[in-house]
Amino acid sequence: MRLVIFDVDGTLVDSQSQIHAAMMRAFSSVGLEAPALPQVRAIVGLSLEVAMARLAPDHPAETHARLAQGYRTAYYEARVAGGAASGAPLFPGAREALLALNAQPETLLAVATGKARRGLDAVIEAHDLHGLFVSRQTADTNPSKPHPAMVEACLSETGIDAAAAVMVGDTSFDMDMARAAGAAALGVTWGYHAPESLGADRLVESFAALPAAIDALLGVPA
Structure with missing residues (x-):
């Protein structure tokens, strides 16, 4: 076997477009400038808190947690609205x-x-x-x-x-x-x-x- x-x-x-869109919403929700698509592509595959620490290294763990939750919410809402297949x-x-x-x-x-x-x-x-x-x-x-x-x-x-x-x-x-x-x-x-x-x-x-x-x-x- x-x-x-x-x-x-x-x-x-x-899924890069959907990931980037959710990332933009997450950063906007905490008043931070959103990362560009190449930066987002570089962290795809990491768990969210680890990814956020790389994207916002000058901010504390509390901010990373808020970013991660904002991303989860944005991604879920986009998936429900448009469907996972699209x-x-x-x-x-x-x-x-x-x-x-x-x-x-x-x-x-x-x-x-x-x-x-x-x-x-x-x-x-x-x-x-x-x-x-x-x-x-x-x-x-x-x-x-x-x-x-x-x-x-x-x-x-x-x-x-x-x-x-x-x-x-x-x-x-x-x-x-x-x-x-x-x-x-x-x-x-x-x-x-x-x-x-x-x-x-x-x-x-x-x-x-x-x-x-x-x-x-x-x-x-x-």
Whole structure:
């Protein structure tokens, strides 16, 4: 058996516009100048309080907590108003790749995301991804990436060894998390961090190339 763990924002779905809009509302709510989109892209994947500390380093933890709550409220309201599918569409080929991997008896799929469980559930519901992921690790119950806890939890829940697991993500946080847990690190080039900054074991430029890249890292299923 082998395990393929997916990041969500920037890997499976393109949610940067919705994330940036919610971030702008959160900063406005506490009277601070909102970060530019490149700054926001740089922190996607981190848990909210950790992300806010990076975006507002000169402010205290109390402000970071208020920013995080403001972001949660803004993101939720936008999702309810516009729907998760429109605010966070799947990248081209994502569904086909997930279904193809899920059809392999020897391959299990999981998720490790900086999203809250409520946000992840909304994405799964919006895109009808039910039943694909045997483990769903979120920011609610795990330390922020790049701490290895999310990957380790996926491994524990599935009983699969780290040597037979790969993390698929678009940020250096994903790659560092994978490596810290002893799993392979597979980077995608269409996400929010520059591909050359990822430090991945291998890069893919499309979902069509994903299955072969996983085989190259973990071995071809028998």
